Amino acid sequence: MTATYPPATPIWCAGCGHFGVQAAMSAALQELEIPAHETIILAGIGCSGTVQNNLGTYGYHALHGRVLPTATGTHLANPDLTVIAAGGDGDGYAIGMGHLVHTFRRNPSFTYIVMNNGVYGLTKGQDSPTFQSGVEALEFDAVSLALSIPTTTFVARGFARWTAQLHRIMVAALQHARDGQGFAFLEVLSPCVTYNDTYPLWEATLVDIDANGHDPEDRNGAFQTVSELAENGHMAVGLIYRNGADQSGTTAPNPAAAVVDPADNAAAYAELLARYSF
Numbered sequence: 001m002t003a004t005y006p007p008a009t010p011i012w013c014a015g016c017g018h019f020g021v022q023a024a025m026s027a028a029l030q031e032l033e034i035p036a037h038e039t040i041i042l043a044g045i046g047c048s049g050t051v052q053n054n055l056g057t058y059g060y061h062a063l064h065g066r067v068l069p070t071a072t073g074t075h076l077a078n079p080d081l082t083v084i085a086a087g088g089d090g091d092g093y094a095i096g097m098g099h100l101v102h103t104f105r106r107n108p109s110f111t112y113i114v115m116n117n118g119v120y121g122l123t124k125g126q127d128s129p130t131f132q133s134g135v136e137a138l139e140f141d142a143v144s145l146a147l148s149i150p151t152t153t154f155v156a157r158g159f160a161r162w163t164a165q166l167h168r169i170m171v172a173a174l175q176h177a178r179d180g181q182g183f184a185f186l187e188v189l190s191p192c193v194t195y196n197d198t199y200p201l202w203e204a205t206l207v208d209i210d211a212n213g214h215d216p217e218d219r220n221g222a223f224q225t226v227s228e229l230a231e232n233g234h235m236a237v238g239l240i241y242r243n244g245a246d247q248s249g250t251t252a253p254n255p256a257a258a259v260v261d262p263a264d265n266a267a268a269y270a271e272l273l274a275r276y277s278f
């Protein structure tokens with residue numbers, strides 16, 4: 001018998017946007033019929049990172065800012081697993097920023113969900129890289145960054161309160177990664193009601209681009225849409241960009257599939273050692 005992990009009760013404050021993100025994750029996994037034992041959620045540090053306790057999948061709590069290299073290694077070791085990295089804006093856009101850029105560049109087939117609330121909630125309210133003091137455009141926009149890197153294949157943004165759209169985007173992200181089509185980046189605007197309640201700001205300024213005829217396969221058009229909205233104090237929400245070309249074979253190689261039996265490699269090892277013999 002295999003022991004199963006009983007999901008924990010969320011520890012989040014009442015009204016926290018992370019409840020909506022977790023509900024969307026759970027519903028998407030159910031809709032795609034991905035079994036818990038074929039799924040792992042790797043989480044960053046912060047309130048959002050506790051999501052990996054709350055679903056009955058495998059879970060792993062990574063070091064601060066290191067969820068992406070950990071998830072990349074997990075995906076390479078077992079490409080059959082559905083790998084979901086999840087964390088906050090502090091974890092992913094501050095200490096983890098270098099890893100984000102290089103994960104966009106490498107395009108490994110797993111999903112990354114960033115619960116962006118513009119604040120460090122777990123440590124009681126310090127400004128994060130995406131803190132907004134008013135309706136002005138974000139000082140740092142991960143969606144624009146993603147669009148500027150030519151190897152990105154899936155870029156989306158949801159809002160925790162727009163549950164129907166968030167569900168659709170979550171399903172699309174998981175499907176993209178499961179199909180081996182590359183890195184599915186999904187930022188979810190997920191307000192921290194205790195330290196930075198952005199529900200009123202975001203409800204007044206977000207624009208649902210899915211409802212406005214946006215073509216998600218046009219990278220330049222996506223960049224223009226996101227930039228123009230930002231100039232006017234708005235943020236684009238929806239499926240912002242998806243590369244429609246088949247990405248099979250363009251993502252990171254699978255070292256787990258390599259032959260590592262010493263007997264099969266003896267000649268190559270001998271040749272290598274001979275180069276260092278004096």
Ligand code: SF4
Pocket residue numbers: 011012013015016017018047048117121122191192193194195
């Ligand atoms: Fe959510 Fe903020 Fe409470 Fe953390 S402090 S659980 S982010 S509302």
Ligand code: MG
Pocket residue numbers: 046088089090115116117118119120121128
């Ligand atoms: Mg945060």
